[in-house]
Structure formats: C-alpha cells, structure tokens
Amino acid sequence: MKNWIVIGATSAIAESVCRLWSTRGYNLFLVGRNADKLESVKQDYTVRGADTVFTHVLDIAQLDKHQACWEQAKAAMGRIDGIFIAHGTLPDQKRCEADFNHALTEININATSVLSFCTIAANEFETAGSGHIAVISSVAGDRGRQSNYVYGSAKGMVSLFLQGLRNRLFKRGVMVTTIKPGFVDSPMTADFEKGGPLWATPDQVAAGIVKSIDKNRGVVYLPWFWWGIMQVIKSIPEFIFKRLSL
Amino acid sequence: MPGVFLPQGNARSYGDSCMLHEGTVLSTRFMNRFIAFDGETGIIRCEAGVTLAEILSVVEPQGWFLAVTPGTKFATVGGAIANDVHGKNHHVEGTFGAHLTQFELLRTDGSVRLCSPTENAEWFAATIGGLGLTGLITWAEFKLKRVSNSAVNVENIKYQNLADFFALSQESEQDFEYTVAWVDCLASGDQLGRGHFSRANHARVTQPKPAPSQHTLTIPVDPPVSLVNSISLKAFNWLYYHRQREKRVTQTTHYDPFFYPLDHVQNWNRMYGPKGFLQYQCIVPMEHSEAAICELLRRIGRANYGSFLAVLKVFGDVPSPGLNSFPRPGTTLALDFPYKGAQTMQLFDQLDEVVVQAGGALYPAKDAHMKPQHFKRFYPNADQLESFRDPGINSSFWQRVMEPST
Ligand SMILES: Cc1cc2nc3c(=O)[nH]c(=O)nc-3n(C[C@H](O)[C@H](O)[C@H](O)COP(=O)(O)OP(=O)(O)OC[C@H]3O[C@@H](n4cnc5c(N)ncnc54)[C@H](O)[C@@H]3O)c2cc1C
Ligand SMILES: NC(=O)c1ccc[n+]([C@@H]2O[C@H](COP(=O)([O-])OP(=O)(O)OC[C@H]3O[C@@H](n4cnc5c(N)ncnc54)[C@H](OP(=O)(O)O)[C@@H]3O)[C@@H](O)[C@H]2O)c1
Numbered sequence: 272m273k274n275w276i277v278i279g280a281t282s283a284i285a286e287s288v289c290r291l292w293s294t295r296g297y298n299l300f301l302v303g304r305n306a307d308k309l310e311s312v313k314q315d316y317t318v319r320g321a322d323t324v325f326t327h328v329l330d331i332a333q334l335d336k337h338q339a340c341w342e343q344a345k346a347a348m349g350r351i352d353g354i355f356i357a358h359g360t361l362p363d364q365k366r367c368e369a370d371f372n373h374a375l376t377e378i379n380i381n382a383t384s385v386l387s388f389c390t391i392a393a394n395e396f397e398t399a400g401s402g403h404i405a406v407i408s409s410v411a412g413d414r415g416r417q418s419n420y421v422y423g424s425a426k427g428m429v430s431l432f433l434q435g436l437r438n439r440l441f442k443r444g445v446m447v448t449t450i451k452p453g454f455v456d457s458p459m460t461a462d463f464e465k466g467g468p469l470w471a472t473p474d475q476v477a478a479g480i481v482k483s484i485d486k487n488r489g490v491v492y493l494p495w496f497w498w499g500i501m502q503v504i505k506s507i508p509e510f511i512f513k514r515l516s517l
Numbered sequence: 518m519p520g521v522f523l524p525q526g527n528a529r530s531y532g533d534s535c536m537l538h539e540g541t542v543l544s545t546r547f548m549n550r551f552i553a554f555d556g557e558t559g560i561i562r563c564e565a566g567v568t569l570a571e572i573l574s575v576v577e578p579q580g581w582f583l584a585v586t587p588g589t590k591f592a593t594v595g596g597a598i599a600n601d602v603h604g605k606n607h608h609v610e611g612t613f614g615a616h617l618t619q620f621e622l623l624r625t626d627g628s629v630r631l632c633s634p635t636e637n638a639e640w641f642a643a644t645i646g647g648l649g650l651t652g653l654i655t656w657a658e659f660k661l662k663r664v665s666n667s668a669v670n671v672e673n674i675k676y677q678n679l680a681d682f683f684a685l686s687q688e689s690e691q692d693f694e695y696t697v698a699w700v701d702c703l704a705s706g707d708q709l710g711r712g713h714f715s716r717a718n719h720a721r722v723t724q725p726k727p728a729p730s731q732h733t734l735t736i737p738v739d740p741p742v743s744l745v746n747s748i749s750l751k752a753f754n755w756l757y758y759h760r761q762r763e764k765r766v767t768q769t770t771h772y773d774p775f776f777y778p779l780d781h782v783q784n785w786n787r788m789y790g791p792k793g794f795l796q797y798q799c800i801v802p803m804e805h806s807e808a809a810i811c812e813l814l815r816r817i818g819r820a821n822y823g824s825f826l827a828v829l830k831v832f833g834d835v836p837s838p839g840l841n842s843f844p845r846p847g848t849t850l851a852l853d854f855p856y857k858g859a860q861t862m863q864l865f866d867q868l869d870e871v872v873v874q875a876g877g878a879l880y881p882a883k884d885a886h887m888k889p890q891h892f893k894r895f896y897p898n899a900d901q902l903e904s905f906r907d908p909g910i911n912s913s914f915w916q917r918v919m920e921p922s923t
Contacts, residue, residue, distance in 0.1 A: 311550055318551035318563075319575055 272322060274298040274348040276341070278331065278388055279358025281308040283457035284407060286315075287477030288355065293321035300325045300344040300351075303358070323348075331358050331384045332376070341391050353403035353484070354392045356385055361459050367421040374421050381425035386432050393436055396445040404440075405448040405484050406433055410492065412451070413501045416517045430490075437489055448483055449490045452476050453497040522625060523912045524649040526596030527568060529589050531796040532885035534648050534914035535596070543653060545595050551575065552656060560618065562658040565595030581661040582719065582772070584616040590777045595654045600882040601646035601842040603832070603849075604776075605695035605717075610662075611835030612844050614645035620657035625909030629655075634838070643905035646839030648881060650906040650915060668720035669695070669775050672767045675758070679710030679811055686831040689716045695775075700827040701758045702852070705818050709811060711758065712829070720769055795861060796883035797868060798851040800832065801875040806848040809875035813850060813868055820864045827852045840898045840905075843880045851883070862886065881914060892918035 275292065277285055280301035289299060293316040301324065303309050309326040316324050325347045329340055345351055360380050367374035389404055396402025411419060412426030430449055437447035454460065454470045471494050479493040492498040507515070521540035528535050536542070545566030552562040559581045561572065569583060570590040576582070587602040596602075601614040610616070619633035622644055630652075632641040644651045672693075676685055682698055689696050693716035700712040774781065801809040810829065827850065834846040854861055865886050872879060878895035879887050893899055903919065 311552075314552050315550035318554045318561075 272296050272298065273352040274300070274350055276300045276302065276344045276351060276354045278302045278354065278356045280326075281305055281312060282357045282359070283459075283473040284452070284455060284476055284480070285355065285357035286312055287473040288357070288480050289316055289321075290319055291477060291481045293317075293319035296320055296322050298322045298324070298348050300327065300348055302327045302329050302331075302340060302344075304328060304330045332379055334379075334384060334387045337384075337387050338391060341388075341395070351392075351395070351402065353405065354388065355484075356388055356404075356406040358384075359407065359409075359459065362419070362421050364419045364421060377421055378425045381422060382428045385429050389432065389436060393440060393445070397440060397443045400444050403446040403448065403484060403487075404433070404436065405446075405450065405480070407450045407452065407480075408433070410451045410453050410497050410501050414504050414512075418517065434490075446484075446487045448488055450480055450483065450493060451491065451497065451501075452493045453500070520909070521911050522909055524565075524595060524599070524653045524910070526566065526593030526599075527591050529592050529596065530600065530881075531883040532881070532914060533917065534600070534881045534884070534912055536913045537911060538913050540911065545593060545653075548595075548655065553658075556581075559661040559663065560658060561661055562656060563594060564656045565598075565620075565654040566593050568593050569597065576661055577664070577667055577772075580664060580666075582664040584610050584660060584662045585613045586776055587613075588777065589780055590773075591780060594657050594659075595649075598645055598654055598657060599647055599649045600880075601837055601839040601844065602882070603844045605697045605830065607835070607844055608690055608696065608831060608833030609694050609835075611833070612646075612837045612839070612842055613659075614838045614842065615835060616659045616661075617641075617645065617838070618658045618660060620644070621655045622652040623655050624652040624907050626907075640905065642838060642840045643902055644839075646837065646842035647902060647905070648841070648912060648915065650902060650910050650912065652907045652910065664719045665721055666719075667772055668769050669717045669772050670720050670767065670769050671715060671717040671775055672765065673761060674714045674716075674765050675712075675761055675763075676714050677711050678708055679807060679814075682710055682712065682714065682829060683807055683831070685714045685716075689714075690831075690833070692718075694718050696830065698829045699757065700814070700829050700850075701755075702814065702817055702827045703755075704758070705815075709814055709818070710829075712827075713758070713761070717775060719772075794853050794855050795865075795885055796851065796853045797865060798849060798880040798883045799868070799872045799877050800843065800845060800847045800849040800880070801872060801877035802845070802847040803831075805875040805877075806831075809871055809877065810848055810850055812871045816867050816871065817852070817864070820860075820867070822854060822857075822860075822864055841896050841902050843878060843882070845878070847877065849880075851880075881918075884914070887918055889918050889920050 275297055277289060277299060279285055280289065281303040299316060299321055301309055301313060306328045309328065313324045313326050327340055327343060329336055360377060362377035367377060385406060392404050406429060408430045409426040411423040412430045415423050433447050433449045440447060455473060455476050456465050456470050457473050476493045479491065483491040492501065521537065522543050523537035523540060525535050525542045525544050548564040548566035550564050551567065554561045556579050561576065569586055569592055572583065573590060586604045597613045601612045603612050619631060622630045622632050622640060630637045630640055632644060634641060640651065674685060676682055686696060695717040698712050698714045700710055704711045829850050831848050832844050832846055837844050869891060873891055873894065
C-alpha cells in the first residue's frame with residue numbers, strides 16, 4: 272500500500288492511473304479545482320478498492336497555496352510516497368502569439384506551477400531519503416514547432432527541470448519520472464480529428480505510466496513508438512525544420 | 518438542445534436500435550464511474566456507461582456477481598436496462614431490470630427524474646426495455662447476487678431431438694440456475710433440434726479457478742468472402758455436435774468462458790465476410806413452443822441456409838418490470854445468418870409467419886428487419902412507450918417500426 276498525491280486528479284489520464292492504483296489499495300490525496308468532479312472520482316476510486324481517498328480543492332495557478340496543500344496531504348496520509356503531477360491545458364497558440372499575458376497564464380499553469388510542486392516535493396523527499404516524483408510532460412516539449420510552441424516550451428521547461436532534479440536527487444534515493452505521451456484521446460484534445468494509429472487512449476497511457484513508476488524509469492515515451500518518432504523529429508536539421516509546417 | 522439524439526452504450530446491439538442515421542449519437546463512453554458499492558448488501562450504484570466487465574472485476578473478488586448477465590460482458594449498464602437484457606438464468610432471476618432499485622433519467626429538456634418502483638414508477642417501467650427513447654439514463658443502482666468464488670460447475674448433455682430438449686429443460690429448472698442449449702440446425706427428421714444442453718450453477722466451496730488467460734483470438738482482417746458457407750456450416754455443426762463422445766460431461770470452469778465465449782474472439786463477426794450477418798431472435802409462448810420451434814427449424818433446414826450459432830432456452834415466468842421488455846414466458850431461439858440479401862429476407866419472412874402465428878415476439882436488440890405491423894403485435898404497449906419518448910430522441914429502429922403500416 273502506498274500514499275500518493277495526485278495533482279490535476281480529474282484529468283482523464285490521471286483518472287485512469289488512479290483507477291489502477293485503486294485496485295492496489297493505495298491511499299490517494301487528490302488535488303484539483305473542481306470540487307464536484309473530485310467528489311465523483313473519489314467515489315469511483317473508493318469502489319474500485321482505494322484505501323482512503325482525500326480531496327483538496329485548489330486552483331493550481333495559486334502558487335502561494337502549494338505548501339499548505341502539501342502539508343495537508345502529509346497530515347492526512349502521514350507519509351507521502353510519491354507525487355504525480357498531471358494537470359495541464361492546451362493553449363490557443365494564435366491567442367498566445369497575439370497576447371503575451373495569455374501566454375504567461377498558460378506558461379504558469381503548464382510549467383511554473385509544476386516546478387513549484389516539484390520543488391516542495393524534492394526538498395521533502397531529499398530529507399527523507401526516499402520518494403517518487405512523476406510528472407506528465409509531453410513529446411511537444413522535445414522540439415519547438417510553429418503550431419504550438421508556447422505549450423511546447425512550457426513542457427520543454429518541465430522536462431529539463433526534471434532532468435536536473437533527477438540528477439540532483441539520484442544519490443538521495445529519490446526517483447524522478449518524466450512521462451512524455453504522444454496524442455491522447457482526452458478532453459484536452461476534444462477538438463481534434465481523431466483516429467489512426469498515433470492516437471492512444473488514456474487507459475493505454477495510464478498502464479504505461481504505472482509500469483514506468485513501478486520500474487523507476489527516468490524518461491518514458493508513451494506509447495513507446497513516440498521515442499522513435501521524436502528521434503527523427505529531433506534529428507531534422509534546423510535549416511530544413513524551419514521550412515516545415517509541423 | 519436542438520436536433521435529434523440517441524443514447525448509445527457500447528453498441529453491442531446487433532441491429533439499428535442503437536443507431537440514428539439522421540441525428541447525433543450520445544455516447545456514454547466517458548460516463549463510467551462507480552458511485553457506491555455496499556459489500557454487505559451487494560447493492561451497487563454506477564454511471565450508465567460502466568460495462569458489465571468492469572463491474573465483475575470489482576465485485577467478483579468480493580464474492581458478488583451480476584444477478585443477470587447477457588452473453589457479452591462488454592454491454593453497459595445503460596444498454597442492459599434499455600434492452601432489459603436476459604441471461605441463461607431467466608427462469609430463476611428474470612431480467613436485468615428485475616434487479617434495479619433506482620436510476621436517474623435525464624431528458625433533452627434538461628429535466629431530471631429519479632425513477633424506482635415507487636418513485637416515478639411509470640417512467641421506471643417505460644425506461645426498462647425502453648430502447649433509450651425515454652431519455653438518457655445517467656446512473657443506476659441494482660442488486661448483485663452472492664457467489665462463493667469465480668467457478669461454475671457445468672454439465673453438458675448431448676441430446677437427440679427437440680422433445681429431449683424440453684424434457685431436459687423441465688428437469689433442470691429446479692436444480693440448475695443456468696440452462697441453455699446449442700442446436701444443430703442442420704439435423705432433420707427425428708433428430709430435428711438435437712444439440713447440447715448445458716446446465717450450470719455457481720460453485721460452492723471448490724477452489725476458485727484461475728482467471729482465463731487474457732489471450733484473445735482475433736479475426737484480424739475482413740476475408741473477401743464469407744468463411745461461413747453451407748459446407749463449413751455442415752462441418753461446424755457436425756463437429757460441434759460430436760465434439761463430446763460421452764453423453765454427459767461435467768466440468769468446473771472459470772465463469773468467463775462459460776458466460777462470455779464470444780468475447781474471446783475479437784471481431785468474430787468478420788468471419789462472415791464483407792456482407793456481415795444478421796441475427797434472428799424470437800420467443801414463442803410455452804403452449805406452442807414445441808410445435809413452433811419445430812416449424813422454425815424445419816423452415817431453416819429447408820432453406821438450406823444453416824446458422825453458425827443457434828441457441829435455445831426456456832424462459833421462466835418471473836415478470837419483467839419493463840413496459841416493453843422482450844422476455845416473457847416461453848422458449849427463445851436465437852440464430853445468426855450470414856447475410857445473403859433477398860434470400861435472407863425471404864427466410865426471415867417465413868420465420869416471422871411462424872412467430873406471429875404462435876403469438877410470439879422478436880427481440881429489438883438483435884433486429885434489423887421487423888415489420889411495423891408485427892412490432893405492434895409483439896409489443897402491444899408500443900404506443901405507450903411512444904408517449905414517454907423524449908421528443909429530442911429517436912432511433913433508426915424506432916423510425917422503422919413505428920412508421921404507419923400500409
Ligand atoms: C456476443 C453477444 C451476446 C449477447 N447475448 C445476449 C443475451 O444473452 N441476452 C440479451 O438480452 N442480450 C444479448 N446481447 C445483446 C446485448 O446484451 C444488448 O444489445 C445490450 O443492450 C448491449 O448493450 P450496449 O451497452 O452495447 O448498448 P447499445 O447497443 O449501445 O444500446 C442498446 C440500447 O440501449 C440504449 N442505451 C444505451 N445506453 C443508454 C443510456 N445510458 N440511457 C438510455 N439508453 C441507453 C440505446 O439507445 C439502445 O437503444 C448480446 C450481444 C452480443 C454482442
Ligand atoms: N491529451 C494529450 O494528447 C496529451 C499529450 C501529451 C501530454 N498531455 C498532458 O497530459 C496531462 C493530462 O492531460 P489530459 O490529456 O488528461 O487532459 P485533461 O483531461 O483535459 O486534463 C487536464 C487537467 O488539468 C486540470 N487543470 C487545468 N488547469 C488547472 C488549474 N488551473 N488548476 C487545477 N487544475 C487544472 C483540469 O482540471 P478540470 O478537470 O477542472 O478542467 C484537468 O483535470 C496534461 O499535463 C497534458 O498536458 C496530454
């Protein structure tokens with residue numbers, strides 16, 4: 272039995288992960304901004320076998336409330352074995368180009384708030400000498416593209432930050448897992464044309480996440496073939512890449 | 518909300534009752550959360566898009582089982598209610614609807630009704646077997662049954678003819694919760710209706726069987742022609758009938774292969790080739806059962822058509838709570854046929870004659886051809902269901918069968 276904090280606990284991917292963890296009888300501390308949705312997933316995880324499920328309403332953009340949230344989780348569960356960070360938004364790229372304030376809001380949600388939680392967890396876990404930090408970044412963070420470079424650069428920052436943390440915490444027995452999904456059929460991508468082999472379900476990605484955490488993996492692409500796709504995308508020389516409309 | 522809608526579960530119905538050609542299908546795919554489960558009383562509440570498979574995975578390890586299950590575990594709770602589905606234990610437990618304690622119904626005008634046998638009872642009855650027409654079921658609560666483990670004790674008996682089938686059904690009614698027979702459609706004369714009678718009970722205190730391997734057989738591509746033709750059917754029926762040398766074989770198995778044999782062959786329908794296949798499931802009242810089933814099998818035999826799966830079962834008299842439920846006392850015969858255009862339709866017309874004459878009915882969940890004039894005879898409460906129908910909801914099936922008959 273383990274005690275995990277889940278940030279963005281109502282995300283489709285996080286929900287699939289929590290269902291798997293529930294069948295193992297984990298204790299879960301769910302953080303999200305929508306109280307009704309949190310209550311509904313809490314009931315679901317409880318029926319599926321989770322031991323005790325706590326909920327905590329928080330708009331993740333409020334960085335000054337992160338420490339208090341962490342303290343509450345600790346008070347509720349006693350020990351914290353891991354933090355899984357899954358919240359995110361897919362910004363309207365055109366709007367971000369026209370309005371930097373909007374871009375900043377998106378960067379705060381997708382990057383800054385993540386780094387804030389990671390910092391709190393890293394310091395606690397470092398002192399404790401154990402713990403696991405698992406974060407959903409994205410393949411979009413591997414290379415900047417004209418169609419969504421604000422989201423991409425926020426995810427890129429998360430990936431690099433985690434790389435540094437992993438390096439810092441490795442000697443202290445703290446695990447850091449960077450999760451890079453490809454296209455996932457979730458509410459975030461509701462407006463996309465879907466279908467075809469590149470689209471995965473939240474359940475498929477969640478199974479990969481749970482396995483990667485169990486195996487203490489560092490960086491994972493989900494499904495696995497995105498590793499190959501991103502190797503190719505990253506290897507295209509910039510003088511060619513800049514002409515592409517990806 | 519403008520336009521016309523139809524709720525859809527996992528689209529495991531065979532015909533057009535889960536389709537709407539001109540309108541929008543409301544998928545319940547993401548309505549799949551559990552709400553509450555009481556391990557003491559076995560009462561479970563969940564959203565309507567939860568599948569029976571998910572329910573079993575949660576409750577079976579705690580010693581509970583679905584009181585009624587159809588032959589696929591991929592049906593959703595909403596679909597199970599809207600077709601008021603039945604299982605091999607109809608003679609004991611009745612239909613799925615008989616175990617419902619309450620559900621919530623959402624209409625396209627935004628109104629919400631809590632429905633139970635005592636609250637909004639008329640909506641409760643109209644929605645059970647209501648083909649999704651009365652509104653969207655958002656969540657439902659129902660009673661499960663106790664089991665001691667995941668195993669079932671199954672007895673398979675090879676029998677000679679239709680009279681034997683009815684004798685076995687009667688003999689087994691008392692002591693066996695699950696009964697069903699597979700019929701060799703190609704046998705004729707004094708062997709007409711021969712087959713295998715299977716009867717079973719949940720095991721009591723034996724060791725639980727390990728879960729069957731998740732390995733599934735997949736028909737990966739659409740073969741250019743149907744693999745089901747009269748030669749393969751003859752061979753299949755012959756082999757199936759003779760697969761068991763002994764007259765009687767007993768075994769203990771995990772519940773999964775017993776209840777859900779077809780769920781293990783993904784895309785099994787592909788083996789019928791690009792034209793696909795049609796199901797035909799009817800029920801005939803008990804007093805005419807033997808004569809009517811006999812005549813149905815004769816007509817199928819004469820058409821030299823065969824059927825890959827033919828299943829026969831006697832229903833009991835536990836009443837269905839639904840206004841328009843298919844199950845009623847009598848004998849049900851379910852068949853599937855590779856689709857051969859006009860030839861298939863001719864055969865179905867001939868079968869319909871028998872069903873109508875016997876005072877029987879066809880099952881909307883498996884129908885793509887029922888005639889409007891027949892539908893109203895099979896379902897005398899159809900007009901009442903029409904009055905409960907949400908004006909913003911319709912289905913291709915309903916448009917077809919409610920069309921004014923000429
Ligand atoms: C291999 C196999 C074996 C089967 N064996 C049996 C059997 O033994 N006994 C039996 O009775 N049936 C059997 N069936 C049929 C199946 O159980 C029914 O068709 C069932 O309704 C399918 O459920 P579904 O979730 O796929 O619903 P769908 O097929 O998607 O929809 C069925 C109906 O339910 C309505 N509906 C779905 N969800 C909702 C909702 N939330 N609110 C309101 N209406 C809703 C739809 O509008 C439609 O009218 C079998 C089917 C297969 C494929
Ligand atoms: N879908 C994809 O194709 C894809 C691909 C790669 C990576 N990802 C990443 O995967 C993660 C999960 O996404 P998903 O696909 O599961 O999408 P999702 O279901 O839309 O989940 C996003 C979640 O983030 C929450 N959220 C957003 N802003 C918030 C805020 N300010 N405060 C609190 N919560 C906030 C949302 O809360 P509400 O429920 O209240 O709206 C929602 O639960 C995200 O990090 C995403 O970037 C997704």
